[in-house]
Amino acid sequence: MTDEFGLIEPDAVDGFGDEWEEIDVSDTEADRIARRRDREFDQFRKRIKDADQFKVEQSVFDDATFAAIYKLVQDGHIEAFGGPISTGKEANVYEALGDDDTDVAVKIYRINASNFRQMREYLEGDPRFRGIGNDKGKIVLAWVRKEYANLERAQKAGVRVPTPIAVERNVLVMELVGLVEDRARRLAEVNVENPQTAYEVVREYMRRLHSAGLVHGDLSEYNMIIHEGELVIIDLGQAVTVHHPNAGEFLDRDCRNVANFFSRQGLDVTGEELHEYVTDVEPDP
Template sequence: MSGERGEYELVDPEEAESFGDEWEEIDVTDTEADRIARKRDREFTEFRKRIKDADQFKVEQSVFDDATLAALYKLVQDGHVEAFGGPISTGKEANVYEALGADDRDVAVKIYRINSSNFRQMRDYLEGDPRFEGIASDKKAVVLAWTRKEYANLKRARKAGVRVPEPIAVERNVLVMELVGLVEDRARRLAEVQVNNPETAYGVVREYMRRLYAAGLIHGDLSEYNLIIHDGELVVIDLGQAVTVHHPNAGEFLDRDCRNVANFFSRQGVDTDGDRLREYVTAVEPEPQGEPPEPDGADPVDREE
């Protein structure tokens, strides 16, 4: 790969009794950030003014309603964010900003837009997912659940030994995670680079797909645009839409992932196709994910540890 050291190293799975419960509820009730937004004490008011006056945020004022500002404020209070930098990317669904985290660590702060998120596009991934029952018509609740879902999916993927950005904290519609590459030396998407050793790269990607499947997850939007390379590592990104293997559309999403990945590496000279990749990915049994809850049962709530 041009400009890279050309080695793709697999990470080891973390020891864990299980990867998560498919039927865990995703909590979208009011958080401390909502209470802070309502209370508006002096310190929060000062923080709110400072952020809204900051040059790097002025062009994106629509993203920062009071509840989102309160979520950022809470993340600062909790020590997850020390200082904010400029935007890394801006999109219809979310904006991502560079920030300084604890112990002078560079982190990414992903802020999902509640008002302008593509609710219709999310529906394919939400309908039939028991974690979203009862909130499918509430746009705000869906976006908040989507953010927590991405955090939970990243945690599960890392436990399975898939190289993804490390999730650090989640508050309302704001996700703090590891920053892979800096703004001035950003990680490149696989689609943007010349792959000099495609066989090795393909081996890593298909193994990561298999590990995700074994952990009960399907990425759902995997392609050369959601795989990045930095310092010789392949990193899987954008797991917000990832679904469990028992989702009604899981087979369709897996077929699409396999087709996209196989087509890309076929163009790089690798002898593969979507069917063979799917056979490899599904040659493992997914982790048991528990049983669906009784209609009136009390289920564990997915909360940050």
């Protein structure tokens, strides 16, 4: 792989490390639409249920999920659906046509099938979700909002992630990195011909995340992709703030995973050295 792995520049914004932002998990317009069940929504729901790419998923999409898609269509974030990109226990990702004929990814979390116990491990202790309780539906909705907020914060910090576009209930719309027929490859799937450069980009992104008050929490060669010469960090749903009680443990694990991968690529790196780099805050000039 001969890509340059170029770094992107952070936005000139204040407020990095603002771990106390509020994330609203109350009723959304989608919930209100589902309760109304007006004729237009019912027709839309029938068209979606009859679509080939959704037929196998009818059992896990409740009315409010269809209403969330309906709302995103009304708002212009989704113009048309394509086929599935990936399917998993907790979410399916679909290719879709977005605003200005751009390709977007639509990630739809299953309310009933998601592993909410594992989600709680990452939500509990995050000050943004204090008092979320044990309600399974609210936990999943909080997770989706959290992923959107984490993507926003990471992007502002100058970390290359899929651009978040919109979120409605359990549906997240974001930039599609690559295409279904030519998907971006995970770092684990490519021959990294310049591992030193790739490592320097990864460690800088980890440092920027930490400076922005976030720890990825599940970073490895399987959550980094290469597309058109860029290294992109993905799957930020579980990312926690640095004030999370398990943030230190999660960061240690991230550092070990990344260092182990690049050690296998021939670099002399350790998790301890990477941790020191990530947490070293440069003094103001």
